[in-house]
Amino acid sequence: MKSVLADTALKIKSMEIRGAGKIAREAASALKSHAESLDTQNSGNFLSEMRTAGDILLKTRPTAVSLPNAVNIILSGMDGSDDAGEIRAGIVRRADSFIERSNSAVRRIGEIGARRISDGDVVLTHCNSQVAIGCILEAHRQGKDIEVFATEVRPRNQGLLTIKSLSDAGIKTSFIVDSAARYFMKDVDIVVIGTDAVTVNGSVVNKIGTSQIALAAHEARTRVMVAAETYKFAPKTLTGELIQIEERDSSEVLSPEIAAAMPNVTVRNPAFDITPAEYIDLIVTEEGAIPPEMAYIIIKDYLGWKIRDFDNER
Numbered sequence: 371m372k373s374v375l376a377d378t379a380l381k382i383k384s385m386e387i388r389g390a391g392k393i394a395r396e397a398a399s400a401l402k403s404h405a406e407s408l409d410t411q412n413s414g415n416f417l418s419e420m421r422t423a424g425d426i427l428l429k430t431r432p433t434a435v436s437l438p439n440a441v442n443i444i445l446s447g448m449d450g451s452d453d454a455g456e457i458r459a460g461i462v463r464r465a466d467s468f469i470e471r472s473n474s475a476v477r478r479i480g481e482i483g484a485r486r487i488s489d490g491d492v493v494l495t496h497c498n499s500q501v502a503i504g505c506i507l508e509a510h511r512q513g514k515d516i517e518v519f520a521t522e523v524r525p526r527n528q529g530l531l532t533i534k535s536l537s538d539a540g541i542k543t544s545f546i547v548d549s550a551a552r553y554f555m556k557d558v559d560i561v562v563i564g565t566d567a568v569t570v571n572g573s574v575v576n577k578i579g580t581s582q583i584a585l586a587a588h589e590a591r592t593r594v595m596v597a598a599e600t601y602k603f604a605p606k607t608l609t610g611e612l613i614q615i616e617e618r619d620s621s622e623v624l625s626p627e628i629a630a631a632m633p634n635v636t637v638r639n640p641a642f643d644i645t646p647a648e649y650i651d652l653i654v655t656e657e658g659a660i661p662p663e664m665a666y667i668i669i670k671d672y673l674g675w676k677i678r679d680f681d682n683e684r
């Protein structure tokens with residue numbers, strides 16, 4: 371039988387588990403089950419098994435920083451004890467607390483973000499972000515009469531998940547192809563999106579196509595609001611490290627049979643892009659709404675990262 375850890379890693383890689391928040395919570399849950407399943411009493415073996423488990427999860431998808439942040443939160447502090455039972459209990463406690471804090475952050479961001487959506491607003495969203503949709507659903511729940519444009523999100527069509535949630539909630543929704551975003555931008559009051567990573571300079575990494583939408587919004591003077599739990603802020607960007615943009619298999623875009631007939635064509639399939647801070651009005655976190663320029667403060671003062679934390683990684 372496959373272990374929960376191997377199964378979760380496979381599901382994240384294949385995108386059965388997807389979306390940065392969910393990836394982080396499922397990774398936390400897999401680390402907890404893994405810790406519970408190890409029957410070794412030897413603390414050295416226990417630590418090394420858990421580090422291997424963390425590495426397996428980290429190798430699944432490279433962009434969503436919520437994944438390394440979750441793994442780090444759960445596995446940090448393991449070295450403080452030489453009792454395997456105590457280390458296991460610590461991992462279980464931190465995993466449970468991470469999942470609980472994550473779920474409560476999603477709710478809190480929904481409440482804060484909904485305040486920025488007014489009665490009568492037309493919202494545009496891209497991809498399928500639980501937190502971004504949470505803001506829209508909460509605004510609707512409060513009785514605001516809103517309409518949504520949701521993009522298709524080629525090549526993996528995450529837009530289908532988004533329109534299902536919106537439709538189930540009774541929200542009037544227009545489903546558009548990704549390239550129609552600028553065409554409709556004149557009708558949109560606010561763009562609401564999620565993120566896989568926020569860098570120290572306030573740039574936002576999200577599903578491919580987000581930066582084009584933000585550019586069109588900027589041109590049309592439409593506000594762009596990003597919903598982001600604080601564990602989506604990328605500490606290593608303090609040291610100048612760049613967020614790795616995942617490039618996925620060409621078969622997601624063009625079938626191998628068609629591609630085989632065109633040997634001079636290469637498919638490029640980046641899954642994410644980077645929107646600079648100047649195209650973003652506001653980032654809504656569970657700690658409140660902030661301008662993107664405050665990302666440094668979140669990473670350094672709120673999350674407590676210091677540049678010397680990364681000294682031994684040079």
Ligand SMILES: O=C(COP(=O)(O)O)[C@H](O)[C@H](O)COP(=O)(O)O
Nearest residue numbers: 388389390391499500501564565577
């Ligand atoms: O780009 C995506 C998902 O990409 P993929 O489908 O490739 O994982 C989402 O906008 C963010 O992950 C935020 O999602 P959430 O708010 O749910 O964390």
